[in-house]
Amino acid sequence: MVYINILILTILNLMIKRYNVILFLVFLIFAACEKDDICIEGSDNTKRISIEFIDYINRQPKSIDLDSIRSVEVDSILEGISGTNLKLPLMVNTNKTKYLLEYNKTIDTLVIFHQTIHKYLNRSCGYIANFIIKSDTEISKNSGWIKEVSIENDSIFNEEKTNIFIHF
């Protein structure tokens, strides 16, 4: 009890004398206002693979109406798409991503082999993934609505450029 009194007295004494009370205040401010690390909205982010559908014969972009897309690993179905372009996420913690593409009630399996590189940004954003598509990316033909797969750009650094063509 005596010692608590001493402490209170000494602190009071300090406040009156204004010795280092300012220092204490500075510390309190620092302790209270620890900087929050928030990843800025426009920071670099993990990109998706960009797929374009082209006609097998004349090699021109051709619109498609897929029934469903889903991966082998995840049960939930990505929405069916219509159009010539498709953007799909790749798995960041492995070097292979498999997708089941359903068209006209037949399912083909697209196997994308990729080199995954994790790049450190900062504390608030952590790591992002960069991908390089490998040439052994293929279609395992079950029923075969896809005729061919060709790689256009092997590195995924933006989502504007087409990475692979699917010929059908």
Place this chain on the structure above:
Amino acid sequence: MKKRQIFLFIFSSIFSLSFSYSQSENVLSDSLIDKNKIFNISKLRFGLDLSNPINSSSKNDKFSYEIVADLQLTDNFYLATEFGSIDKVIEDENIDFNSVGDYIKIGFDYNMFNNWVGMDNSIYIGLRYAFSDFSNKVLGYTVRNSDSYFSNFVNTNFENVNHNNLNGSWIEIVTGIKVETFNNIYLGISLRLNKLLSTKSPENFDNLFIPGFNKVTDDNTWGSGFNYTLTYSIPIGKKR
């Protein structure tokens, strides 16, 4: 190079101080009693930080500790040092990692409190130069991805590596209190404001935590810390 200069600064300031005192001693008096008053090496204190072991055991981390020591040079000046060893798992927002390392801090404290007769408490400010050798091992992290169809958590391969041979040096501004609770036993608390001077960062990762310095924030060289100590004083001179 920087480290050396800072060491030199601290030591020269301490020694110049003691030198100036010993000079004045020659001029002012020649009696033994007065000499003791001016250059008063009467206390050597050893202690242990209590916050680190409590923290580490409550979080199931491995044992972390900090040993503190100070030597009274004059009435109000103390040579002070801390040595610590940390083994801590840090769960940050995106990255979990294990920080293992040792640190040493050396500097001085200046007591600003006038004690009543027979008491030996202190309110002090001080300065330290500190150095730490450590390693940070990445245990798991979540990759930044706007798409969450797949799991973005990575806990094997890739960047889950041990970053060895890291170091950092910094300056600490210290303020604290020591209260003699029993004869020769002191309880103390100190707050520290740290300014990072230099650090060796790993490739493709950063030093988010430095043992002794604590959390390092983005684009910021300031940090903070505290300790809560129990110290025992070994009387090595005549006690006043």
